[in-house]
Amino acid sequence: MSAPPNIVEAMTDPEWFGPWFQGESWDGWRTVLKGMFAVPMTDDERAFFRTVSERDPPAEPSREMWAIVGRRGGKDSIASFIAAYIAATFSGQDKLRPGERPLVMSLACDRDQARICLNYIKGYFEQIDLFAGMIERETQTGFELSNGVDIAVATNSFRSVRGRPILAAILDETAFWRDESSANPDVETFNAIKPGLASIPNSLVIGISSPYRRSGLLFSKFRDHFGKASKTLVVKAPTRVLNPTIPQTIIDEAMAEDPAAASAEWMAEFRNDVSAFVSQEAVDACTSPDVLERPRVDGVKYSAFVDPSGGSSDSMTLAIGHSQLSEDKKRSIAVLDAVREIRAPFSPDDAVAEFATLLKSYAIRSVRGDRYGAEWVSQSFKKAGIEYKAADLSKSEIYRDLLPRLNSGEVDLLDNRRLTTQLLSLERRTARGGRDSIDHPPGGKDDVVNSVAGCVVYLTSARHQPVYPAMYSWSGQPINRKNPSRFDGPITEGELAGGYATAMR
Incomplete structure (x- = not known):
C-alpha cells in the first residue's frame, strides 16, 4: 500500500471510502474532520466550522474530539469510518514493544449498538480492494489485521479497557451509557482508557453522542471546552446540519409532540427538564463505609419494604431497617440493616419464601410493598406467614420524601454498590405541565433503590407509624x-x- 491519503481525502477517494460518503450531504462531516485533523479549509468551510464549534479551526490535530450531534446525524457511520481508517493506516510498530498489538476500540452503550459498529467496520475491510486480505483472524469482539492492529467493539466497561496500548478509542453514545456496577460508567471508562493512550504518539479519543441531561462526561466536555481554543475539540450540531437528507417535517412533528425530548434528539440541546435526583456528596455522607449488613439486635423494632416482581425481567428486592436517635438525641435516623435482591429469572413463590425467612429472623411479621400485583403478592406472603400491606405512597412520592432525608443526613445506608449506583442514576423529570416525577433513566434499573427508599421513608414518616x-x-x-x-x-x-x-x- 502506498502512502495513505489524509482522512478527508480517504473519505472522498473512490478507491478508499468514497463509495460510502458520496454527495454534498457529507460536506459538514468532512469539514468537522478537517478541523479535527488540522486539514486546510476554504473560507466557506471555516465559516461552517465556527457555527458548529464556536471557535476557529485548531492549528494542530486534536487528540480528543467530542461530537454532540442530533439523532440520525451520521454518528455511527463516521465513528466506524474513523476506526477503520486509523486501523488500516497504522505504521508505528517501532513505537511498541516486540509483540505488542495496538487496539482500535469502539465502545457502545449496548451489545446491539456495538454489533452495528462492528459490522460497519468489517464491511469496509471486506469491500475495499486496498484492504483485501488485511483481516487475518476474527475474534469474539472484532478481528486482527495483518499490520498488527486489533479492532474490537464492545459495550462500555472500565474493566475491559485496561492493559492494552490504545491507538484510538471511539466512545459511541456516551450520554446513554449504563452499568449496574457503576454510577459513573462514562467517567470511569474514560479514566481507564487514558493510560493506554499514553504509549502511542498521536493516539485519539473520539466521543460521538446525542445529548441527554446536563451531567456526566459528555456534558462536562461540552461545558469545559466548547467554544474555547482548547486542545480538546467539541462540536455541536442539530441533525439536519450534518445530515440534510432528514426531512424537516419529521423533526417538526417531534417538536410539536414533545419539545424537550425532541430538542435533545434532533436539535442536539442538553435537556433542561431532566436532572440528577441526588448528589454524590449527599449519598456518600449517608453511607457507612464497608458495612454490608447489620445483624438483628434484641429489643430493636425492625420494619421492611419489598419491591415485588413476577420473576421474568425485573429483580425482586427487600430492605430491612430500624429507627434510632441521632448522636445529638434531637432527631430520628433511619438505619438500613439488610438488602436482598433476587435477579430474574426466578420463581416468585421461592423468592417470597426466601424473603419471609429473612423477615422472621428480624422478628418482622408484616411487610410493606408497592401496589404491583397486590393480590398474588399478598397471598404469597400470607402463605409464608407474613402480612403484606400495599403502600399508600407511589414510587415517585416515596422518592420525593426520601430526598430531604438524604440531604439532611437522616439516613444511615449500607455500603451496597448496586444501591449507590441506582440511587445516583435516578432522574427528576419535569413534565410540560410543570409536574415533577422521579424514576430511573432509559435502560436503567431501580429495583434495589425502590425497596430501600420505601423502607427508609416509612421508618421516618410519623403519619405511617x-x-x-x-x-x-x-x-x-x-x-x-x-x-x-x-x-x-x-x-x-x-x-x-x-x-x-x-x-x-
Whole structure:
C-alpha cells in the first residue's frame, strides 16, 4: 500500500471510502474532520466550522474530539469510518514493544449498538480492494489485521479497557451509557482508557453522542471546552446540519409532540427538564463505609419494604431497617440493616419464601410493598406467614420524601454498590405541565433503590407509624395515643432509644 491519503481525502477517494460518503450531504462531516485533523479549509468551510464549534479551526490535530450531534446525524457511520481508517493506516510498530498489538476500540452503550459498529467496520475491510486480505483472524469482539492492529467493539466497561496500548478509542453514545456496577460508567471508562493512550504518539479519543441531561462526561466536555481554543475539540450540531437528507417535517412533528425530548434528539440541546435526583456528596455522607449488613439486635423494632416482581425481567428486592436517635438525641435516623435482591429469572413463590425467612429472623411479621400485583403478592406472603400491606405512597412520592432525608443526613445506608449506583442514576423529570416525577433513566434499573427508599421513608414518616394501645413511660406518665412523639410527662433517653414498644407496661 502506498502512502495513505489524509482522512478527508480517504473519505472522498473512490478507491478508499468514497463509495460510502458520496454527495454534498457529507460536506459538514468532512469539514468537522478537517478541523479535527488540522486539514486546510476554504473560507466557506471555516465559516461552517465556527457555527458548529464556536471557535476557529485548531492549528494542530486534536487528540480528543467530542461530537454532540442530533439523532440520525451520521454518528455511527463516521465513528466506524474513523476506526477503520486509523486501523488500516497504522505504521508505528517501532513505537511498541516486540509483540505488542495496538487496539482500535469502539465502545457502545449496548451489545446491539456495538454489533452495528462492528459490522460497519468489517464491511469496509471486506469491500475495499486496498484492504483485501488485511483481516487475518476474527475474534469474539472484532478481528486482527495483518499490520498488527486489533479492532474490537464492545459495550462500555472500565474493566475491559485496561492493559492494552490504545491507538484510538471511539466512545459511541456516551450520554446513554449504563452499568449496574457503576454510577459513573462514562467517567470511569474514560479514566481507564487514558493510560493506554499514553504509549502511542498521536493516539485519539473520539466521543460521538446525542445529548441527554446536563451531567456526566459528555456534558462536562461540552461545558469545559466548547467554544474555547482548547486542545480538546467539541462540536455541536442539530441533525439536519450534518445530515440534510432528514426531512424537516419529521423533526417538526417531534417538536410539536414533545419539545424537550425532541430538542435533545434532533436539535442536539442538553435537556433542561431532566436532572440528577441526588448528589454524590449527599449519598456518600449517608453511607457507612464497608458495612454490608447489620445483624438483628434484641429489643430493636425492625420494619421492611419489598419491591415485588413476577420473576421474568425485573429483580425482586427487600430492605430491612430500624429507627434510632441521632448522636445529638434531637432527631430520628433511619438505619438500613439488610438488602436482598433476587435477579430474574426466578420463581416468585421461592423468592417470597426466601424473603419471609429473612423477615422472621428480624422478628418482622408484616411487610410493606408497592401496589404491583397486590393480590398474588399478598397471598404469597400470607402463605409464608407474613402480612403484606400495599403502600399508600407511589414510587415517585416515596422518592420525593426520601430526598430531604438524604440531604439532611437522616439516613444511615449500607455500603451496597448496586444501591449507590441506582440511587445516583435516578432522574427528576419535569413534565410540560410543570409536574415533577422521579424514576430511573432509559435502560436503567431501580429495583434495589425502590425497596430501600420505601423502607427508609416509612421508618421516618410519623403519619405511617402504628398507633399503639395505651402506653406509659417508665415514670407512669401516659403517652399521647394520637401523637406518640408527644408525652404527658418526661421520658428518658433510654426509653426513646429502645422504642415505644419497650416503654409499654
